[in-house]
Amino acid sequence: MNYKNLFITIRTQLMIGIILLALNSAYFSKGYEPKRPNIVIVLTDDQGWGDLACNGNKYLNTPALDELSHSGVKFNNFYVSPLCAPSRASLLTGRYHLRTGVSGVTNREEIMRLDETTFAQVFQNAGYATGCFGKWHNGDQYPYTPNARGFDEFFGFCAGHWNNYFDTELQHNGSTVKTKGYITDVLTDAAIDFINKNSENPFVCYIPFNAPHSPFQVPDKYFDKYKKMGLSDTLACVYGMVENIDDNTKRILNTIDELGLTDNTIFIFMTDNGPNTWRYNGGMKGIKSFVDDGGVRVPCFIKYPNAIKPNTVIKSLAAHIDIFPTIAELCNIEIPDSLSFDGVSLAGLLTGKKKDDNNENNDKSSRLIFAQNKLKDPPISVRDDKYILVQDKKNNSLLYDFKNDPLQKNNIADKKPIETKNYSEKINSWYKEVAKNGFDTQPILLGYDYNYPIELQAVDAVKTDSLRFFEGHGWAHDWITNWKSPNDEISWNVSVIKESKYKVKFKYFCPSGFTGSELKLMTAGISIAAKVNIPVEFIPIPSPDRVKRQEAYECRWGILEIGEITLPKGSNKIFLKATFIPNNYVADFKSIILEKIN
Numbered sequence: 001m002n003y004k005n006l007f008i009t010i011r012t013q014l015m016i017g018i019i020l021l022a023l024n025s026a027y028f029s030k031g032y033e034p035k036r037p038n039i040v041i042v043l044t045d046d047q048g049w050g051d052l053a054c055n056g057n058k059y060l061n062t063p064a065l066d067e068l069s070h071s072g073v074k075f076n077n078f079y080v081s082p083l084c085a086p087s088r089a090s091l092l093t094g095r096y097h098l099r100t101g102v103s104g105v106t107n108r109e110e111i112m113r114l115d116e117t118t119f120a121q122v123f124q125n126a127g128y129a130t131g132c133f134g135k136w137h138n139g140d141q142y143p144y145t146p147n148a149r150g151f152d153e154f155f156g157f158c159a160g161h162w163n164n165y166f167d168t169e170l171q172h173n174g175s176t177v178k179t180k181g182y183i184t185d186v187l188t189d190a191a192i193d194f195i196n197k198n199s200e201n202p203f204v205c206y207i208p209f210n211a212p213h214s215p216f217q218v219p220d221k222y223f224d225k226y227k228k229m230g231l232s233d234t235l236a237c238v239y240g241m242v243e244n245i246d247d248n249t250k251r252i253l254n255t256i257d258e259l260g261l262t263d264n265t266i267f268i269f270m271t272d273n274g275p276n277t278w279r280y281n282g283g284m285k286g287i288k289s290f291v292d293d294g295g296v297r298v299p300c301f302i303k304y305p306n307a308i309k310p311n312t313v314i315k316s317l318a319a320h321i322d323i324f325p326t327i328a329e330l331c332n333i334e335i336p337d338s339l340s341f342d343g344v345s346l347a348g349l350l351t352g353k354k355k356d357d358n359n360e361n362n363d364k365s366s367r368l369i370f371a372q373n374k375l376k377d378p379p380i381s382v383r384d385d386k387y388i389l390v391q392d393k394k395n396n397s398l399l400y401d402f403k404n405d406p407l408q409k410n411n412i413a414d415k416k417p418i419e420t421k422n423y424s425e426k427i428n429s430w431y432k433e434v435a436k437n438g439f440d441t442q443p444i445l446l447g448y449d450y451n452y453p454i455e456l457q458a459v460d461a462v463k464t465d466s467l468r469f470f471e472g473h474g475w476a477h478d479w480i481t482n483w484k485s486p487n488d489e490i491s492w493n494v495s496v497i498k499e500s501k502y503k504v505k506f507k508y509f510c511p512s513g514f515t516g517s518e519l520k521l522m523t524a525g526i527s528i529a530a531k532v533n534i535p536v537e538f539i540p541i542p543s544p545d546r547v548k549r550q551e552a553y554e555c556r557w558g559i560l561e562i563g564e565i566t567l568p569k570g571s572n573k574i575f576l577k578a579t580f581i582p583n584n585y586v587a588d589f590k591s592i593i594l595e596k597i598n
């Protein structure tokens with residue numbers, strides 16, 4: 001043995017170790033800290049608990065999500081709201097949606113109050129790059145939009161659903177851009193680009209995909225695969241959309257891995273409510289809009305190799321309201337004293353520092369989780385690890401044994417009157433607390449130094465009873481029709497922060513032979529007028545729907561310039577009427593467009 005060479009090798013290794021130790025000590029002595037964890041949240045739209053192979057679906061192929069389910073934590077009892085916008089508000093704020101002012105999905109019931117704080121705002125203030133790629137659904141006009149709620153980058157749409165999933169137009173930081181390809185692929189491209197650009201610094205990447213929400217559209221290769229299994233067009237499309245989500249989730253995970261960020265990235269996958277059609281959902285009662293488990297219990301997986309062990313299963317009840325406080329604690333982000341959560345941090349459960357108390361041998365009552373659908377009325381529910389109480393549409397109280405009857409097959413309210421009364425009182429107390437600030441719809445805010453048009457949508461308006469929505473529900477993209485009388489009136493509540501001048505445009509269609517009506521737009525004692533003198537035919541844009549849609553179709557609209565108007569500072573109403581109607585029809589009306597004149 002050459003002892004001289006051995007001595008040199010040992011001495012060299014010792015010197016390298018001493019140098020590395022010195023560098024490490026110097027690094028931390030100068031105040032440097034390790035890079036904070038990155039956050040990626042994938043939220044899907046109308047994907048139920050049963051829309052995954054790992055949850056027993058015998059048709060679906062979801063290898064990426066199945067792998068994710070055992071790469072970190074899998075929640076057995078994770079809850080959200082029964083509808084889209086409410087779940088998003090709770091996820092963003094860590095608070096029950098009713099507390100944020102959100103009470104529905106359209107007609108301005110989906111908008112969060114401006115005094116609510118999102119996780120994006122807190123992380124942005126902590127130095128994180130923040131991006132949102134997909135469906136927002138908590139406010140369509142600035143400053144209710146993502147760029148004003150903490151997101152540096154936004155690419156997607158703000159409405160409750162989108163009309164066309166192929167080669168569509170999307171919003172990018174306020175401007176409209178034409179895209180090429182299938183929408184989930186396009187959104188994933190944008191999210192991956194954001195991750196690549198911000199890989200050297202901590203980032204929050206929120207990806208609220210709009211699939212598998214209707215209208216049901218998906219590329220052929222996915223649809224054909226499930227049709228060959230003998231499934232209906234609806235189910236083949238939904239499952240195709242889910243498999244496409246799985247493929248895109250894999251793309252995101254691969255990008256993170258290629259950048260060397262996997263260990264230090266908190267990756268969360270969850271969905272926003274139960275399935276949007278009757279399909280496999282583990283036998284649970286209800287679907288989307290139901291406050292039973294089928295409508296509000298969803299998959300949730302969290303992967304964070306630096307702190308979470310693989311194959312961790314959490315049985316304790318958890319919810320969307322817990323995500324904000326959880327990621328804040330995991331990232332050591334300070335929460336302002338003024339901010340209060342309904343949710344709790346799950347960091348201790350995730351990392352194993354806190355015991356998962358919900359197990360078969362535990363009789364300790366866990367926290368209460370509430371779910372609510374229609375404003376001021378049932379259905380509404382409360383659950384803990386012992387019971388589920390549901391107040392249905394007829395105000396009946398239905399009690400179920402959570403442990404022994406999780407599929408809610410046997411109502412035991414009559415057998416357990418004391419428990420039924422107690423849980424009903426808990427619901428009443430909760431509702432009184434979260435609803436104490438009321439649900440006045442948020443006004444459209446004007447006068448900001450914002451360089452993009454503001455649209456006063458038909459679905460945001462108050463209208464006289466004779467006017468109706470074309471599709472019927474007044475969901476996103478719908479429009480007002482049956483406009484025939486000078487007594488018909490359309491109005492919007494607005495609040496102007498400073499006197500501002502706007503160019504006003506009218507978005508409509510009016511067939512040949514029906515033109516000539518005179519419009520008048522009024523507010524605060526001032527008005528402008530114009531005549532509908534250019535015919536615009538009703539031309540729906542072709543949509544590759546696999547199933548006949550319920551939503552309104554995308555159309556090519558005409559634009560009529562009404563004039564310019566100076567809006568005074570303060571709260572007011574903007575009214576739109578027709579003062580002269582020569583052909584017993586004014587127009588079908590989509591929106592008023594306001595372009596600020598600097």
